[in-house]
Amino acid sequence: MRVLLLYPLFPKSFWSFDKALELIGRKVTLPPLSLITVAALLPQTWEFRLVDRNVDYESDADWYWADLVILSGMIVQKEDMQFLIEAAKRHRKPIAVGGPYVTSVPEFAQAAGADFLVLDEGEITLPMLVAALERGETAGIFRANGEKPDITHTPVPRFDLLNLNAYSDMSVQFSRGCPY
Template sequence: MKALLIYPLIPDTFWNFRHVLKFIRKKAAHVPLGLLTVAAMMPKDWEIKLVDMNAQHLSDATIQWADMVFIGAMIIQKESVQQIISRCRKMERVVVGGGPLFTSFPEVFEDVDHLILNEAEITLPPFLKDLQSGNLNRIYQNEERPNITMTPLPRWDLIDINTYASMAVQYSRGCPYNCEFCDIVYLNGREPRVKSNEQMLKEFDSLYNIGWRGSLFIVDDNFIGNRLQVKTLLRKLIPWQAARNFPFTLYTQATVNLALDEELMQLMTAAGFDS
């Protein structure tokens, strides 16, 4: 199986820093962490290519190479997604969609062959099983929240890390709050689920070992959703960073009640967070 994973173009919004990236000689701000992680869940004997349209050109020849095209996207990428689907249709390629956009609006994408919705740890395995047996359904959907301690390391070998301003890791999914402007509770639930401390240190090791130094985005929508657990991680992360002369400058997203927890702020600062 030749699988092409595509991360669509992000328009000029909060998520896109295209016009300033040229000053630091980078092509994209953030890596397609979701697709890199999904790639690690695919069969080992598959040939896999990943094209991040924010960092590289998507050619017709690359689309024609693939047996299946997997698109992972946020809602903001809808316009680019529709253009990709149209191109794939003209070349008669099988299209598979997943991620927040397809999970939120599956009814919009009737021209997509297969939809792998919700969280891939739960819905990708039955898709792969049915693909092997030749009995695929169109929609794979399951609102069960997976244990993310089983989530594999991202496939960093599929991208050129030097074209990005920052790398990324994920520590938790879900948020205990219900802000009216946010869809995270719908996508990932209200109970924060976290990776183990050992698992996180392996993710840091993997980035360190491939030579990354600099900005590292912990992409959680609320890094402090489980404050007790995150403090245990930070106590492990501080000596890891110190032993390597602080190779990563960390930043993340968190609710404003962070300001009420002095210990947590001190731990984050000591671990290398600057924003």
């Protein structure tokens, strides 16, 4: 399975730090830790390409290469998420979406035409996606139903998929969940 992981554009804001980043020759502050974690959780016999659209754009060859497209994102990225879901449909590629925004507002991704909604925490719901794909299913909604993963079992994210020189900082995950 060839998986194209796409991280949608952030609008310019305080958090983009674009002028400061220009001074140090970097494009973005932090990498998409979600997508490199998702890549580590999927079967490692699969092939992955990651495009952070805040760094570079995917090519026609990337779309052609992919068997499955995977998106993540926050509420501020919803405009580009919508664009990418529609682009996947135009390219006739199955698209699975997850992460904070679609977990909060799944109807957004459904209305945009996403095939698989893989919600909540990927440690629990990604195996459901893999099983559905193995059964030949072409759509589905997967939820963790309140179950929480033990992140000490989460594999090391696939940092090798990133263009490390594009970022001013790196992130690591050391805890999960807010008690409130």
